[in-house]
Amino acid sequence: MRPGDVVFDEGATVTHVVFPHEGVVSLIARMDNGRTVEKSLIGSEGFLGFAIVMGGKTVFGRSVVQVAGHASWLPVAEVHAALLRYDCLREEMLRFTKAHVAQLMESLACASLHNAQQRVSRWLLQAHDRVSGNKFHITQEAVATLLALRRATVNAVCADLASAGAISYHRGTVNVIDRDRLLDNACECYGRIRMAAIS
Amino acid sequence: MRPGDVVFDEGATVTHVVFPHEGVVSLIARMDNGRTVEKSLIGSEGFLGFAIVMGGKTVFGRSVVQVAGHASWLPVAEVHAALLRYDCLREEMLRFTKAHVAQLMESLACASLHNAQQRVSRWLLQAHDRVSGNKFHITQEAVATLLALRRATVNAVCADLASAGAISYHRGTVNVIDRDRLLDNACECYGRIRMAAIS
DNA sequence: CCGCGTAAGATCGGTATCGTACATATCGTG
DNA sequence: CACGATATGTACGATACCGATCTTACGCGG
Numbered sequence: 001m002r003p004g005d006v007v008f009d010e011g012a013t014v015t016h017v018v019f020p021h022e023g024v025v026s027l028i029a030r031m032d033n034g035r036t037v038e039k040s041l042i043g044s045e046g047f048l049g050f051a052i053v054m055g056g057k058t059v060f061g062r063s064v065v066q067v068a069g070h071a072s073w074l075p076v077a078e079v080h081a082a083l084l085r086y087d088c089l090r091e092e093m094l095r096f097t098k099a100h101v102a103q104l105m106e107s108l109a110c111a112s113l114h115n116a117q118q119r120v121s122r123w124l125l126q127a128h129d130r131v132s133g134n135k136f137h138i139t140q141e142a143v144a145t146l147l148a149l150r151r152a153t154v155n156a157v158c159a160d161l162a163s164a165g166a167i168s169y170h171r172g173t174v175n176v177i178d179r180d181r182l183l184d185n186a187c188e189c190y191g192r193i194r195m196a197a198i199s
Numbered sequence: 200m201r202p203g204d205v206v207f208d209e210g211a212t213v214t215h216v217v218f219p220h221e222g223v224v225s226l227i228a229r230m231d232n233g234r235t236v237e238k239s240l241i242g243s244e245g246f247l248g249f250a251i252v253m254g255g256k257t258v259f260g261r262s263v264v265q266v267a268g269h270a271s272w273l274p275v276a277e278v279h280a281a282l283l284r285y286d287c288l289r290e291e292m293l294r295f296t297k298a299h300v301a302q303l304m305e306s307l308a309c310a311s312l313h314n315a316q317q318r319v320s321r322w323l324l325q326a327h328d329r330v331s332g333n334k335f336h337i338t339q340e341a342v343a344t345l346l347a348l349r350r351a352t353v354n355a356v357c358a359d360l361a362s363a364g365a366i367s368y369h370r371g372t373v374n375v376i377d378r379d380r381l382l383d384n385a386c387e388c389y390g391r392i393r394m395a396a397i398s
Numbered sequence: 399c400c401g402c403g404t405a406a407g408a409t410c411g412g413t414a415t416c417g418t419a420c421a422t423a424t425c426g427t428g
Numbered sequence: 429c430a431c432g433a434t435a436t437g438t439a440c441g442a443t444a445c446c447g448a449t450c451t452t453a454c455g456c457g458g
Binding site: 037053054060091095105108112147148188 | 228236239250252253294297
């Protein structure tokens with residue numbers, strides 16, 4: 001999966017369930033006026049095509065790769081067959097679905113109540129969790145689009161985070177230097193979403 | 200159910216599944232700083248305690264009655280028993296769960312991309328769908344809290360809507376005069392959420 | 399019919415973010 | 429090494445919304 005790749009387009013039928021091994025895939029909403037925003041972010045902790053867990057046949061929205069990685073694609077038929085054989089698989093898939101709903105709820109509250117600094121920090125932390133190492137590729141432009149902010153706003157936040165020693169960045173490569181300092185700048189939403197995924 | 204009643208508190212165990220007949224119940228998020236916002240809105244189209252559909256034992260958040268109504272309470276054990284007997288019940292419950300996820304996603308995008316006018320109009324339309332008749336009781340203060348806006352902002356929007364002839368209001372009683380005009384002021388999110396609930 | 403509580407109307411400055419635009423720096427490629 | 433593409437820095441006015449506060453109006457219960 002390379003940045004910009006569209007895993008599923010809006011309204012697509014779920015033919016495969018996609019399990020990322022690393023990297024970040026975003027579920028994108030698109031409004032009539034053309035503006036877009038990230039609805040949720042999925043990595044190795046989950047899978048794409050979770051609509052099938054709720055008996056759906058079509059995906060919930062356009063999913064676009066943000067940070068490169070690999071993924072396993074399983075045909076839906078095989079997933080359904082496996083679900084019949086392995087109860088633990090069903091449990092795990094339900095667990096992620098539940099965590100994902102919790103993520104959606106927390107993100108909604110976060111978008112309403114927290115500022116750009118907190119939300120950008122949260123996004124970077126969530127991405128960091130889903131890659132190996134401390135470096136990954138994402139442009140300020142991309143983050144701005146995902147969070148429905150201006151690039152200038154994201155730029156100001158990133159400059160602050162860099163001067164605080166939390167991150168460094170250079171032409172799209174973000175380096176997480178001090179994760180704890182990044183946590184200080186993020187809101188509680190990061191931790192809450194994390195907890196929901198674990199429990 | 201009377202306005203202000205707490206159906207489930209944050210972190211409560213789902214002992215009953217609650218099916219509203221009319222009225223509006225809001226799922227509320229509460230942040231560390233004490234600020235709150237509505238995560239989702241549920242009426243007769245769905246039920247409270249849908250966490251059990253995903254194998255959960257605890258609710259997703261505090262649910263508070265906003266517009267009065269009646270509801271049926273079913274013990275979880277009975278629901279589980281019924282699910283084993285009636286496939287159609289499972290299907291219906293899954294259908295709502297799916298629609299609810301779609302609602303969460305749309306609300307998230309809406310909160311990020313649309314303005315106070317559109318969001319207040321959307322909320323009023325969603326409430327209108329869930330009551331009988333054109334009048335229901337909700338204060339501007341309550342709407343402001345749910346959408347994480349100031350009461351003054353909601354007041355300005357309501358004044359506009361009233362002068363446009365879409366609604367009238369008086370001491371907490373909202374009267375929907377011209378639903379189409381309200382639709383004009385709302386964003387596409389209302390229709391999209393509606394469609395997700397029907398399909 | 400009086401007083402208190404609730405709902406609504408209105409206004410102030412303040413600020414986070416927007417929309418747009420232009421400037422700069424670095425990289426990859428021919 | 430030149431050049432276009434990409435990423436970042438920065439500036440400007442505009443604006444939507446905030447936080448606080450004060451006022452007005454209504455309605456219910458004593």
